[in-house]
Amino acid sequence: MRVMLIVNPFATATTPAGRDALAHTLSSRFSLDVEHTTHRGHAGELARRAVAEGVDVVLVHGGDGSVNEAVNGILGPPDQVPDPSRTVPGLGVIPGGSANVFARTLGILADPLAATGQIIGLLESGQCRRIGLGHTQDRWFLFNTGMGMDAVVVHAMEDKRHAGKPATPARYFRTTVASFLRNATNKASFTVEVPDHEPIPGVQFGFVSNTSPWTYFGDYEIRTNPTTGFDTRLGLFAATSTGVARNLPLAARLLTHRTPKGGHLYRDDDVEWVRFRADEPIDVQMDGDYIGAHVAVDFGHRADALAVVAPGADSLSTTLTTT
Incomplete structure (x- = not known):
C-alpha cells in the first residue's frame, strides 16, 4: 500500500521529533512518501499529485485547514462531473492542530503517536468508512461553515495567530465574547433560504454543519445541530440577533447540551x-x-463523497479500494 503523509510543520501541535517518530513508524509498515507544506493551499496541491500518482491513502498531519485543503485536492471541485474510472485515495488524519474538530468527530485519538497506531491498525485491516460532505459550488467542507459572527471570530483569531499568539481555548473564548459585545448593535444581516420554507430575513449569523459537534471548547462539545451527522444532510443554525440578552440563554443551552432553541x-x-x-x-x-466577505453563498450536500480511515459502524465500513 502506498501512502502519502502530508505534514504541516507550522501546525500548533506538531514538533520535529513527533513528526520524525510517526513518519518512521508509518514507513516501517507502508511505502511512504512524506511531504511538508510550505504555503497556504500546498496540501491541496500535494493531494492532487497523490491522485495523479495513484497513491492509495493520503494521511494529513496538521489542523483542520490542512485537512480541508487535502480533501479538496483529492476530490476536485464539487461542480466537476466525477470520472467513474478515476480512483481517488482514502483520507486519514493524524491530529496536529489546535482544535482538530474533524479528526475528533471521526473518533481519531488526540495524541499524534497514538493516532498513528490507530490509523495503522485500520489501514492494515483495509477498513474505512464513507462519509457525506458539504460543499459550495467550488469547494468542499468537512464539518462546518458559517456567515456572520463565527466568521468574525475566526477572522480575529487568524489575526492573533499571525501576530504570534497561540490559538488556545481561553483565547477563543475571550475573542468570541469580545466579538459578540463589539457587534451587538451591528445591523448587517442576510437572508437564509432552505427547501420547503419561506425565506428567513434578518439573519445576523448562520452556521451550516455537515456533522455534530459544531466545534469543541477544549474537550467540551458544542452541538448546534445535535442530530446532524456524516450520514445525514446539512444542519442549519440561523439567528436573527447578536444581542447579548437573547444569546446568553442560547449559549447556556449549548453549554449544557440541551436542545438549542430561541425565539x-x-x-x-x-x-x-x-x-x-x-x-x-x-x-x-x-x-x-x-475565506473572505461574500454577498451570496450556496451550500449543498453529497452523500458518500469521501472514504476516510476511521472507526465506524459496520454498516458504513468498506475497503480502501472503493472509489
Whole structure:
C-alpha cells in the first residue's frame, strides 16, 4: 500500500521529533512518501499529485485547514462531473492542530503517536468508512461553515495567530465574547433560504454543519445541530440577533447540551441545501478558515463523497479500494 503523509510543520501541535517518530513508524509498515507544506493551499496541491500518482491513502498531519485543503485536492471541485474510472485515495488524519474538530468527530485519538497506531491498525485491516460532505459550488467542507459572527471570530483569531499568539481555548473564548459585545448593535444581516420554507430575513449569523459537534471548547462539545451527522444532510443554525440578552440563554443551552432553541433561532438538522444572500459583503468561514466577505453563498450536500480511515459502524465500513 502506498501512502502519502502530508505534514504541516507550522501546525500548533506538531514538533520535529513527533513528526520524525510517526513518519518512521508509518514507513516501517507502508511505502511512504512524506511531504511538508510550505504555503497556504500546498496540501491541496500535494493531494492532487497523490491522485495523479495513484497513491492509495493520503494521511494529513496538521489542523483542520490542512485537512480541508487535502480533501479538496483529492476530490476536485464539487461542480466537476466525477470520472467513474478515476480512483481517488482514502483520507486519514493524524491530529496536529489546535482544535482538530474533524479528526475528533471521526473518533481519531488526540495524541499524534497514538493516532498513528490507530490509523495503522485500520489501514492494515483495509477498513474505512464513507462519509457525506458539504460543499459550495467550488469547494468542499468537512464539518462546518458559517456567515456572520463565527466568521468574525475566526477572522480575529487568524489575526492573533499571525501576530504570534497561540490559538488556545481561553483565547477563543475571550475573542468570541469580545466579538459578540463589539457587534451587538451591528445591523448587517442576510437572508437564509432552505427547501420547503419561506425565506428567513434578518439573519445576523448562520452556521451550516455537515456533522455534530459544531466545534469543541477544549474537550467540551458544542452541538448546534445535535442530530446532524456524516450520514445525514446539512444542519442549519440561523439567528436573527447578536444581542447579548437573547444569546446568553442560547449559549447556556449549548453549554449544557440541551436542545438549542430561541425565539430568534431557526434550526433544522437535515436539509438538502442552504442559500445565504446579503446586500453587502459579510465574513464567511469554512472549516475554521476565514475565506473572505461574500454577498451570496450556496451550500449543498453529497452523500458518500469521501472514504476516510476511521472507526465506524459496520454498516458504513468498506475497503480502501472503493472509489
